[in-house]
Amino acid sequence: MNANTASTITSFNPIYRLPHNLFDLDPAPSPNGDDADEERIETVVMNFRSSLIRHSEFQCALKAMERCHRRGRYRFDEPDCLLITAESGCGKSTLRKEYAKRFPRSEGDERTFIPVLDLELPSQPTIKNVAERMLIKLGDPMAEKGSGEGKTERIKTLMQACGVELVILDEFQHFVDRSSEKVEYKVADWLKSLINDSKVPFVLMGLPRCRRILEVNEQLRRRFLPKAVLRRFCINRQREIQQFAGVLKGMERILPLNAPTALTDKAVIRRIYYATHGVIDHAMKLVSEGLNIALSEHHSTIDQEILRKAFERVIWEEVSDKDNPFHPSFTERHLNGAGEPFNGYH
Numbered sequence: 001m002n003a004n005t006a007s008t009i010t011s012f013n014p015i016y017r018l019p020h021n022l023f024d025l026d027p028a029p030s031p032n033g034d035d036a037d038e039e040r041i042e043t044v045v046m047n048f049r050s051s052l053i054r055h056s057e058f059q060c061a062l063k064a065m066e067r068c069h070r071r072g073r074y075r076f077d078e079p080d081c082l083l084i085t086a087e088s089g090c091g092k093s094t095l096r097k098e099y100a101k102r103f104p105r106s107e108g109d110e111r112t113f114i115p116v117l118d119l120e121l122p123s124q125p126t127i128k129n130v131a132e133r134m135l136i137k138l139g140d141p142m143a144e145k146g147s148g149e150g151k152t153e154r155i156k157t158l159m160q161a162c163g164v165e166l167v168i169l170d171e172f173q174h175f176v177d178r179s180s181e182k183v184e185y186k187v188a189d190w191l192k193s194l195i196n197d198s199k200v201p202f203v204l205m206g207l208p209r210c211r212r213i214l215e216v217n218e219q220l221r222r223r224f225l226p227k228a229v230l231r232r233f234c235i236n237r238q239r240e241i242q243q244f245a246g247v248l249k250g251m252e253r254i255l256p257l258n259a260p261t262a263l264t265d266k267a268v269i270r271r272i273y274y275a276t277h278g279v280i281d282h283a284m285k286l287v288s289e290g291l292n293i294a295l296s297e298h299h300s301t302i303d304q305e306i307l308r309k310a311f312e313r314v315i316w317e318e319v320s321d322k323d324n325p326f327h328p329s330f331t332e333r334h335l336n337g338a339g340e341p342f343n344g345y346h
Contacts, residue, residue, distance in 0.1 A: 175213055232345070235278070262301075
């Protein structure tokens with residue numbers, strides 16, 4: 001894969017400027033000895049872990065949110081909305097936080113401006129407790145007071161007063177977990193009414209099963225077209241391998257180490273795929289722990305042996321050698337069987 005191809009696949013925006021290596025943090029010896037060294041290493045590792053990885057599907061979903069937000073400013077009677085689905089660890093919550101960060105709330109002379117209202121749904125949501133969370137985010141001092149209907153009316157009033165342009169609701173699959181079709185229809189009807197009356201577009205985010213909410217209400221379903229998906233990476237085709245390799249190359253580029261790592265070795269790329277199931281959150285955890293081991297053990301790079309140790313520490317603690325993707329005896333296979341780290345993933 002040439003450099004131009006890699007740059008179109010992935011761009012990176014570290015939250016912090018990382019030191020080139022650990023010793024750039026503080027060359028002076030510390031009176032606290034090992035404890036201070038561990039703290040400095042942890043600072044470097046956590047700064048790397050906080051880096052934002054922008055791969056192609058992340059960028060497409062981000063642009064879809066921008067388009068939804070931009071069109072919502074026209075205040076159509078039936079605003080275009082967006083559903084973003086993703087398997088666990090594929091970046092939807094990161095996407096929500098990154099987008100909301102672009103539009104911080106601000107204090108005016110007489111009111112608070114909240115261009116993007118974003119929140120994560122509770123694990124056992126009801127219309128009433130979700131409405132309460134929205135009121136809290138909108139600054140209502142009496143958020144817990146009133147019926148579900150009364151809270152919904154106050155949401156509409158405060159959304160207008162605070163200049164809300166977009167609402168993002170994350171973990172929306174909780175509304176369909178252990179619920180009946182009757183409850184799902186009630187939720188869909190509540191959501192449709194809130195969108196229609198406020199004329200504000202909504203972005204719903206959740207695991208793929210949250211689509212059921214839209215399936216029970218045709219009028220709501222047609223407001224959420226098209227949809228966006230954040231998938232885990234695959235390596236079935238050459239193009240997919242290049243995309244995954246581009247992400248790993250970008251991680252390597254921002255690692256505060258002095259030597260090239262094993263992350264972009266063709267043979268190791270496949271091992272990293274099986275070690276993470278192509279899930280970007282697991283990939284970041286694996287590489288972050290590899291960085292921690294390299295710095296703690298005074299290595300200048302992350303090699304396959306370090307990745308083997310990192311896999312045991314943060315992915316599968318009780319793994320046998322033959323099931324560790326970085327052990328020579330590993331036979332390529334998905335680790336999604338019973339008792340394995342990715343059980344439940346397809």
